[in-house]
Amino acid sequence: MNSMDMGRLNAFVLTTTGNNISDTSAHVNPNLTQDTDQEALKHFIGLAGTCNMTLTTGSELPAVGDRRNYQLYFIDLQKSLWTKQIPENVLQLAAQVRTVLFNACEDALCDKQALLSGIEGVFYHNDRPEIILRGLTRIQQNERWFKRDTMNNALADLLKARQENPLPADSRLAEVNFPALTKREKTIINLVSSGAQNKEIADQLHISTNTVKTHIYSLFRKTSSRNRIELITWSQQFRSLPH
Known part of the structure; x- marks a missing residue:
């Protein structure tokens, strides 16, 4: 089944300028400029737009009462490096509605923690377009998108916890x-x-x-x-x- 066989998803894209995704440990990636992060954002939005999604962008999350108007939230991480700790407000959002992180830096995000915390998927800033499209299609099909190693490690942790x-x-x-x-x-x-x-x-x-x-x-x-x-x-x- 491809994305065109399914109904359109209403998705909200939270951009890097949003204060909603920052916390006291966040810092800005010094390798990014305003031009490059805008290009990366446009690139991802363009790819998502080909996957049968209606996208709304904003620098702040919708009001709590309006968040159910969207079936999916994408959070741009270009300027929000969390030193591997996901902010509480993002965890709360993920508990309410499907939430996906994109433009992530592997050194600044623990994807296993994201998976076990209820995040639906992670896309990295150096992912090739075909990888992003494949992942977006899986997300569209109500699946999660993580590296296979991440899934296996998370499963191993669950099994270890059960044994202990x-x-x-x-x-x-x-x-x-x-x-x-x-x-x-x-x-x-x-x-x-x-x-x-x-x-x-x-x-x-x-x-x-x-x-x-x-x-x-x-x-x-x-x-x-x-x-x-x-x-x-x-x-x-x-x-x-x-x-």
Whole structure:
């Protein structure tokens, strides 16, 4: 499915001049000039405009009561280097509506922290146009856009936290009441939550990797999850429910 097959997204672009995205640790990248950051902003907006999005730009966020008028927020980070700490007001925005960061500098942003904090995606100032377009299309399709290593590291952190803080035996995954899941799907979600990859699941269940993929896609659909991290997070909320 390409972006033209879907309805247009109303998106708000918060520019670098906005005070809303600064904090006490922010500083300006000395390598950027007013001309270069304007060109970078126009470049990104131009690419987003080809992805079936209606864009509104501004140097300040809309009033709190009006923020739901937009389905997506893009925040320009050219002049807002947060020394790897995402400001609280950005985290609050991400909790309310889908939020994406762009023109980021890899040395000034922890993308894993952004992912685990609810940010939907990160684009870097040196990303090639085709990479940006691919990511924008994924965002348009209601997916997240992060580097694969970032996704894997975040998943590893979640699994490590689960191992270090095991749940009581009477609330483990095997005893959870999963709505509308088949017995095989319950088994697979247990294996996914333990960190097993598709090949390992296939070998353990004596099925093909394609069959595993089919079951996992079904799990994504039934749980409204977009990736393994969201699927594991979804499973957590049902652990304490009665049968």
